[in-house]
Every structure is written in structure tokens, then in C-alpha cells.
Amino acid sequence: MTRKECYEQCVNEVQNARLARAAKREEGAERLKKENPRFAEICELLSALSPKVARAAISGDTVELEHLKDTVTVLGKERAVLLKSAGIGGDDFACEKCRDTGFVNGKYCDCIKQAARELAVKNLAAVAPVDSCRFENFDLSFYPDADTENGNPKKRMTEILKLCKEYTLNFDPEKSDSLLFIGNTGLGKTHLSLAMAYELLMRGFDVIYGSAYNLFARMEKEHFSEHNDNYYGDAVSCDLLIIDDLGGEFVSPYVQSLVYNIINTRLLARKPTVINTNLSMAEINRIYTPRVASRLLGEYVAKKFIGSDIRQQKSIKK
Numbered sequence: 147m148t149r150k151e152c153y154e155q156c157v158n159e160v161q162n163a164r165l166a167r168a169a170k171r172e173e174g175a176e177r178l179k180k181e182n183p184r185f186a187e188i189c190e191l192l193s194a195l196s197p198k199v200a201r202a203a204i205s206g207d208t209v210e211l212e213h214l215k216d217t218v219t220v221l222g223k224e225r226a227v228l229l230k231s232a233g234i235g236g237d238d239f240a241c242e243k244c245r246d247t248g249f250v251n252g253k254y255c256d257c258i259k260q261a262a263r264e265l266a267v268k269n270l271a272a273v274a275p276v277d278s279c280r281f282e283n284f285d286l287s288f289y290p291d292a293d294t295e296n297g298n299p300k301k302r303m304t305e306i307l308k309l310c311k312e313y314t315l316n317f318d319p320e321k322s323d324s325l326l327f328i329g330n331t332g333l334g335k336t337h338l339s340l341a342m343a344y345e346l347l348m349r350g351f352d353v354i355y356g357s358a359y360n361l362f363a364r365m366e367k368e369h370f371s372e373h374n375d376n377y378y379g380d381a382v383s384c385d386l387l388i389i390d391d392l393g394g395e396f397v398s399p400y401v402q403s404l405v406y407n408i409i410n411t412r413l414l415a416r417k418p419t420v421i422n423t424n425l426s427m428a429e430i431n432r433i434y435t436p437r438v439a440s441r442l443l444g445e446y447v448a449k450k451f452i453g454s455d456i457r458q459q460k461s462i463k464k
């Protein structure tokens with residue numbers, strides 16, 4: 147689902163809920179007319195009054211107009227009290243700001259923005275374990291505090307966690323760096339990039355997250371079919387694109403050029419990208435051609451994840 151579709155769906159939901167409430171209110175009022183004679187009388191009086199108000203307004207009889215308006219107000223209040231005591235909802239809106247239209251001055255209301263964020267996270271949760279991958283539950287105790295030939299895993303990962311948090315906090319879709327997370331499987335690359343995606347989606351940024359396998363398969367399918375939902379266009383233009391597990395996909399010549407085009411187009415537009423991979427630079431160079439490797443080396447901030455496979459450690463613990 148694209149960002150635009152997310153917003154459209156939320157507006158539809160808000161407007162449909164408003165119509166449903168209005169229909170329910172109407173139904174309740176009809177029922178109450180049969181049960182409560184005073185309520186039925188008020189409804190009749192009110193509908194008889196409205197043409198009188200219009201006539202007084204047209205004729206310019208201000209004294210009569212004020213008198214009629216007062217009567218309408220008094221009856222309206224009594225009607226509202228009777229409705230409320232019968233448990234029938236009043237004319238209140240779920241969102242007072244936009245009166246459940248979804249728009250304020252032609253722009254999306256805050257209620258829609260919030261709903262769209264939640265929907266975007268829900269959509270992400272359907273394809274990735276976003277709920278269990280947050281900054282709060284990134285467990286540094288799995289990384290040994292010992293010097294190895296690659297460095298001290300605990301120190302390195304503490305540093306990377308801090309970098310990811312700060313990156314998210316200071317995120318600017320036109321200024322932030324692109325990041326390259328390198329390292330073996332099970333060292334937390336997916337965890338940290340999902341945590342970043344979650345935080346940024348909740349702040350209203352347009353984030354697309356996907357495994358290289360899913361992203362490129364979808365784009366390749368789109369490219370070779372009649373139907374085009376412009377997934378490639380969304381991926382190159384979103385605020386942050388996160389490509390998880392680069393190298394986990396089948397690399398056809400088409401995918402090779404796709405990877406280059408995405409990386410290059412986003413760099414030229416100064417749009418940040420986060421790429422995770424288990425591959426070494428030499429392997430990237432070989433699999434995706436030297437021009438991809440040179441872009442990554444020259445333009446991305448690379449961080450090497452070190453330690454031993456956390457998924458294995460967790461399953462041993464169990």
C-alpha cells in the first residue's frame with residue numbers, strides 16, 4: 147500500500163464512520179418518536195418552525211426572527227436532552243477539528259495523519275516483525291565485551307545503537323546520510339533497521355522497508371507486466387528506503403541494473419537509503435558490478451556489525 151493509498155483509506159474510514167453514526171442517530175430518533183410523545187411533538191414543532199424562520203429572515207422582521215430563533219434553541223436543547231437520556235448519540239464528532247471530514251482547509255487533518263501512521267506501521271507489521279524489533283528491546287548483553295580481531299563487539303554495537311537512535315531523532319529526508327550495515331546473519335541489522343522504520347513512520351515520514359528479495363521481485367514483476375502500481379517510483383522517491391538483506395535475492399541482470407538505478411537515483415536526489423547486507427564489499431563488487439560498490443563505498447556511511455549470531459544464542463538459551 148502506497149502512502150497515498152494509506153491516506154485515502156483513512157479518510158474513507160473516517161467519513162464512513164460519520165455516515166454510519168448519522169444513520170444510527172436517525173434510526174434512534176425515529177424509534178424515540180414512537181415511544182415518547184413529547185419527543186415526537188418537539189420534532190414536529192421544529193420542522194414547522196424552519197419555514198417560519200426563513201420567511202421572517204426574508205421579510206426582515208428582526209423581532210419575530212429573534213423570537214423564533216430562541217424557540218428553536220429551547221426546543222433543540224430539550225430534544226438533545228431527550229435523545230441523550232434515551233442513549234442515542236448526539237451530534238458529536240470523533241474529531242472536532244475536521245468534523246469527521248478528514249480535511250481542514252483543504253489539507254489532511256491531524257486525525258488522518260495519525261491514523262495513516264498507524265496504518266503504515268500495521269502494514270509493515272504484516273511483512274516484518276516490527277513489534278518485537280524496537281530500540282528498547284535491542285539487547286546489548288548478547289555482544290561480548292572482549293577484544294576480538296574485528297574489535298570489541300559490545301563497544302561497537304553500543305556505538306551503532308547510539309548512531310541509529312540519533313539518526314532517527316535527527317532524521318531529515320533531504321540531509322540525512324545513507325547507511326550501509328555490513329555483517330554476518332543474526333547480528334541485529336534487521337532489528338535496528340526495523341526500529342528505525344517504526345520510529346520514523348510514527349513521526350509521519352514516508353518509509354519503505356522491504357527485503358531485497360521482496361522489493362526487487364515486486365519491481366521486476368511490475369516491470370514485465372501491464373499493470374503498474376509505480377512501486378519503483380515510490381521506492382526511489384520515499385523519505386527513507388530500507389533494503390534489508392541485499393544479496394538474499396536472485397540477482398538477474400535486471401536486478402543488477404535495478405539496484406544501481408535505485409542507489410544512484412536516490413543519491414542524486416539526496417535522499418537517504420539504508421542497506422543491510424551479509425555480503426563483503428568484494429562480493430558486492432562481484433555480484434552487483436563495481437559501479438554499485440563504488441557508490442556504496444564513496445557515498446554511504448558503512449558500519450560493520452560484529453559478534454556471534456544472536457538467533458543461535460537465543461535458541462541455545464531456550
Ligand SMILES: [Zn+2]
Pocket residue numbers: 241242243244245246247248249255256257258
Ligand atoms: Zn480530524
